[in-house]
Amino acid sequence: MTDQSITLEATPLHPLFAARIQGIDMHAAASPAVIDALVAAMDEYAVCAVPHATPVGNEDLIAFAAHLGPMDAGRSPKITGTGIRIPHNEITDQSNLDQDGAIYTEGDRRLLFKRANRLWHTDMSFRQVRATYSLLAAHEIPPRGGNTEFADMRAAYDALDEAMKKRIDGLVGEHCYWHSRTLGGGPDPTDEERAGRPPAYHRLVHTHPGSGRKVLYVASHLARIQGWPDDEARALIEELTAFATRPEFVFSYEWSDGDVVIWDNLATMHRATPFDDTRYVRDMRRATCREAPIHS
Numbered sequence: 001m002t003d004q005s006i007t008l009e010a011t012p013l014h015p016l017f018a019a020r021i022q023g024i025d026m027h028a029a030a031s032p033a034v035i036d037a038l039v040a041a042m043d044e045y046a047v048c049a050v051p052h053a054t055p056v057g058n059e060d061l062i063a064f065a066a067h068l069g070p071m072d073a074g075r076s077p078k079i080t081g082t083g084i085r086i087p088h089n090e091i092t093d094q095s096n097l098d099q100d101g102a103i104y105t106e107g108d109r110r111l112l113f114k115r116a117n118r119l120w121h122t123d124m125s126f127r128q129v130r131a132t133y134s135l136l137a138a139h140e141i142p143p144r145g146g147n148t149e150f151a152d153m154r155a156a157y158d159a160l161d162e163a164m165k166k167r168i169d170g171l172v173g174e175h176c177y178w179h180s181r182t183l184g185g186g187p188d189p190t191d192e193e194r195a196g197r198p199p200a201y202h203r204l205v206h207t208h209p210g211s212g213r214k215v216l217y218v219a220s221h222l223a224r225i226q227g228w229p230d231d232e233a234r235a236l237i238e239e240l241t242a243f244a245t246r247p248e249f250v251f252s253y254e255w256s257d258g259d260v261v262i263w264d265n266l267a268t269m270h271r272a273t274p275f276d277d278t279r280y281v282r283d284m285r286r287a288t289c290r291e292a293p294i295h296s
């Protein structure tokens with residue numbers, strides 16, 4: 001905490017979590033007091049929408065995100081034969097645009113993989129050093145569709161019955177990027193693609209470092225449970241995912257141009273919703289913070 005602590009104006013958007021935050025301008029340098037207040041808001045709400053009159057550019061988004069923890073600076077998943085539209089390692093291109101700014105055409109391998117984002121997931125659970133905050137900046141949104149839905153995994157854990165809490169206590173899941181791509185209807189990865197994304201292992205339940213709340217940590221990347229037969233693991237993963245995404249735990253965010261939505265991957269799941277993705281531009285750019293610095 002800094003000497004001059006402030007409280008940001010937060011408008012709750014759902015009974016359990018998510019708020020719209022006023023008083024942050026990511027076009028300008030952020031003060032330590034603002035960052036402290038935002039972290040406190042994130043520990044409470046887990047999803048914070050920060051409106052801006054004009055889109056927050058790549059450099060400004062990177063500069064702001066750097067205040068929130070070690071940043072991810074790896075390239076987006078290497079999809080064979082593709083180029084790069086945004087020349088910043090810290091930005092993940094979440095648009096439906098190719099390197100020349102043209103909308104992907106139906107059948108494009110990149111579009112097929114991206115559609116897996118319509119499955120419930122947390123960002124980078126397939127990495128051993130997980131994502132903490134994701135900051136997604138809207139540059140252009142489609143006229144219809146394309147909401148992002150969030151699920152409060154703290155509230156979901158709290159609502160599990162005691163028998164289930166006992167059953168999953170201490171279990172370790174294997175998360176694999178290609179598992180969700182395949183589940184989402186994408187093509188089989190090449191050997192090179194597969195080798196670039198080995199699995200990672202995380203407990204199904206963790207205690208959130210900021211809020212101290214227990215969190216259910218499942219995602220569409222979760223492929224197996226250590227020590228369990230695959231069919232039993234699948235059944236449990238599906239049961240937990242269905243429970244955690246019941247309507248009472250879910251909030252759907254309707255984007256406006258210029259919004260930056262920050263979500264806590266250690267407290268929520270999210271998914272993209274459909275839009276006419278071979279007709280309309282949806283230009284979204286993400287900066288991501290990690291649990292610890294990545295040097296490779």
Ligand SMILES: [Fe+2]
Nearest residue numbers: 117122123270
């Ligand atoms: Fe995501």
